[in-house]
Amino acid sequence: MSIKYGLLALLERAPMYGYQLRAEFERSTGATWPLNIGQVYTTLSRLHRDGLVEETGESDEQGKVVYRLTDSGHAELTGWFATPVTSDDRPRDELAIKVALAVTTPGVDARAVVQAQRTATVRHLQELTRLKTRADEDADLAWLLVLDSMIFRAEAEVxxxxxxxxxxxxxxxRPAATPAVESDEQEVVQ
Structure with a gap:
């Protein structure tokens, strides 16, 4: 997911300034993806340039600019919500790449790599489950849905x-790695 759509979704709720958007994004997602405030303002600038948000003309007591969604921004957000996420839209799976490289790299114990990851993932799954038991079903629905997704992903990883x-x-x-064969030129120089 890009930050662009997260900010558009938040501005669909109400006009906000950057720090409010950052705080509300983290609250809505249970802080599973903390945002850098510079990233928020850079994204807001692009959204403004592209006509998806506009300044309200108001500012708070500290002079922070308040943004709202435009009709174009609403249409963009509606399209995003209506479009399924495909596996091509997700970043590379670093774990799958790591295991594949462990299997094909001489001297690396791929089973040890898998076991270390499994131990870490099970610990993470236990922590997620503890967080879920502490959440308030009524007040924390968005956070619970994010937690469920993380739990299911961890279970699938295990x-x-x-x-x-x-x-x-x-x-x-696999046989042990063999040293590189010296070239004929090196043998002649001896």
Missing amino acids: RWLDHSETRLARRPP
């Missing part, structure tokens, strides 16, 4: 790591 470990256990051991 399943994938278990599957990967099983697959690695069935694989015959």
Whole structure:
């Protein structure tokens, strides 16, 4: 998800200035994705340039500019909510790449990499579950939905790591890496 759509969604609720947008974004997502205030203001500037938000002409007592959604911004946001997220829209899966590289890099124990990740992911899953038990079902619905997503993702990761470990256990051991063969020119120089 880009910050662009997060800010548009928040401005759909009410006009706000940058610090309010940052605080409301973090509150709505349970601070799972903290925003840098510079990133908020840079995004607001682009949204303003593109005609998706406009200044209200008002400012708070400290002179902070208040923004609101334009009709174009509302249409953009409506389109975003109506469009399913595809796997192509998500960033690369660093864990899958790490395991793939561990399997193909001489001297790396891929099973140890998988086991270390599994231990960390199970700990993370336990912490998420503790957070969920402390949340207020009525007051924290947005946060609970984010937590559920994180829990399901962690559970899926544990399943994938278990599957990967099983697959690695069935694989015959790889021979140790062989040193690079010296070229003929080096042999002649001897």
